[in-house]
Amino acid sequence: MEVLQRFADHYNYVVTIFLMVAGLYIVIARGNLIKKLVGLSLFQTSVYLLYIEPGKIIGGTAPIIDPAFKVYSNPLPHVLILTAIVVGVATLALGLALVVRIHEAYGTIEEDEIFSREGEE
Amino acid sequence: MEALINIVLLTLLAVITVGIMFQRNLFAVVVLAGIYSFLMASVLIVLDAVDVAMTEASVGAGVSTVVLLGTLHLVRTIEYPSKRSALIPMLVAVATGAALVWGTIGLSPFGTADNAIHKHVAPKYLADSVKETLVPNVVTSTLADYRGYDTLGETTVIFTAGIGVLLLLKGRRRRGHIADEDSKVGRTA
Amino acid sequence: MKLDLILRIGTKLLLPFILLFALYVQFHGDFGPGGGFQAGVITAGMVILYALIFGVKAAKRIAPQGLVERMVPLGVLIYAGTGIAGLWLGSNYLDYSRLARDAPYGHELGIFAVELGVLITVAGTMTAIFYAFVDRGR
Numbered sequence: 001m002e003v004l005q006r007f008a009d010h011y012n013y014v015v016t017i018f019l020m021v022a023g024l025y026i027v028i029a030r031g032n033l034i035k036k037l038v039g040l041s042l043f044q045t046s047v048y049l050l051y052i053e054p055g056k057i058i059g060g061t062a063p064i065i066d067p068a069f070k071v072y073s074n075p076l077p078h079v080l081i082l083t084a085i086v087v088g089v090a091t092l093a094l095g096l097a098l099v100v101r102i103h104e105a106y107g108t109i110e111e112d113e114i115f116s117r118e119g120e121e
Numbered sequence: 122m123e124a125l126i127n128i129v130l131l132t133l134l135a136v137i138t139v140g141i142m143f144q145r146n147l148f149a150v151v152v153l154a155g156i157y158s159f160l161m162a163s164v165l166i167v168l169d170a171v172d173v174a175m176t177e178a179s180v181g182a183g184v185s186t187v188v189l190l191g192t193l194h195l196v197r198t199i200e201y202p203s204k205r206s207a208l209i210p211m212l213v214a215v216a217t218g219a220a221l222v223w224g225t226i227g228l229s230p231f232g233t234a235d236n237a238i239h240k241h242v243a244p245k246y247l248a249d250s251v252k253e254t255l256v257p258n259v260v261t262s263t264l265a266d267y268r269g270y271d272t273l274g275e276t277t278v279i280f281t282a283g284i285g286v287l288l289l290l291k292g293r294r295r296r297g298h299i300a301d302e303d304s305k306v307g308r309t310a
Numbered sequence: 311m312k313l314d315l316i317l318r319i320g321t322k323l324l325l326p327f328i329l330l331f332a333l334y335v336q337f338h339g340d341f342g343p344g345g346g347f348q349a350g351v352i353t354a355g356m357v358i359l360y361a362l363i364f365g366v367k368a369a370k371r372i373a374p375q376g377l378v379e380r381m382v383p384l385g386v387l388i389y390a391g392t393g394i395a396g397l398w399l400g401s402n403y404l405d406y407s408r409l410a411r412d413a414p415y416g417h418e419l420g421i422f423a424v425e426l427g428v429l430i431t432v433a434g435t436m437t438a439i440f441y442a443f444v445d446r447g448r
Contacts, residue, residue: 010226025142053168055168191447
């Protein structure tokens with residue numbers, strides 16, 4: 001029972017790390033540039049979880065002050081991640097714009113083909 | 122109860138991630154990424170981060186999906202199998218994951234109130250927000266007031282990224298003989 | 311797209327409510343979940359929905375490209391300008407205490423101005439990015 005409790009207590013960290021590692025794997029192993037960017041955003045969302053999870057207090061509520069509540073979850077990680085999400089989509093769009101330009105220059109978005117075309121020239 | 126809901130939603134997130142990893146049709150990947158974002162928003166609601174959940178639902182599932190689909194409209198939508206071996210990336214990923222999991226052993230359990238994160242500046246923000254700024258939503262007052270410099274920086278990053286996208290995509294297409302003219306125009310301007 | 315009556319009417323019915331919700335999220339952000347970032351994205355979402363159903367040309371009539379692109383730096387300027395206003399009134403950069411006679415009201419005003427700047431930059435950037443990708447495809 002104690003092992004089960006311990007597992008449940010740290011399960012969120014394990015899943016967060018799984019998401020992070022899955023993103024890392026996609027970025028390294030896959031040659032398709034759009035897939036790489038999706039992997040990068042997976043990695044990024046796992047960081048959101050890593051920040052928000054320790055801020056949660058069981059039995060607490062959202063950090064909007066009201067006389068009816070006493071315990072609030074930590075607002076600071078929320079602030080940092082909220083801005084990070086919007087910045088994330090802006091940088092994702094920048095990456096995708098680069099992908100579009102690479103596609104116009106090389107006619108492909110597969111890394112292997114881009115490298116082989118570089119070799120031909 | 123909160124911990125249980127959290128566990129179920131996190132498991133679903135992991136399942137969707139596996140789907141994204143092995144799916145080769147990029148349209149399907151984009152749709153799965155949208156589902157992933159909505160699940161992430163649900164997890165964030167369980168974790169009491171309502172502002173963040175709202176952002177994730179509108180940005181992650183909304184704008185990201187639109188931008189990704191806009192790109193897929195311009196490029197090929199099937200991913201080709203990579204010629205390289207997947208063994209080394211898998212080893213790197215597993216090793217990194219193992220090291221990180223080992224690092225979490227010392228972290229305090231989920232949802233406890235004596236976590237180190239709750240001992241620093243957050244109690245001050247929670248106690249003083251209404252008195253000092255008349256704003257009951259502590260996330261808003263921290264975002265715009267206590268941590269105003271951070272947010273100014275983030276807004277500048279969004280501005281920069283937007284300018285970057287416009288610079289990359291607003292010019293004329295360079296293809297074939299047009300490319301030469303275009304580069305001449307670029308040089309004189 | 312011309313024949314999709316339900317989509318067209320449905321969109322037209324939804325648009326004002328989406329804009330209203332964006333404004334609610336913006337101005338009620340002090341008391342409930344929300345703020346400039348979310349409201350900006352929802353506003354951009356409204357333009358994107360309109361563009362998806364009625365075409366980009368029609369969308370550029372309600373949100374002209376020049377305006378959208380000017381909004382990108384304008385928001386940052388409003389944000390930075392709020393900080394400068396604090397300096398000018400004799401306090402530190404981004405310290406809103408002296409924007410009004412009582413410090414708490416000054417902070418409330420400062421937060422309002424800053425969130426407005428964030429709204430303008432985020433809405434402008436997201437719409438401009440969308441226009442850039444769509445125009446590239448034609």
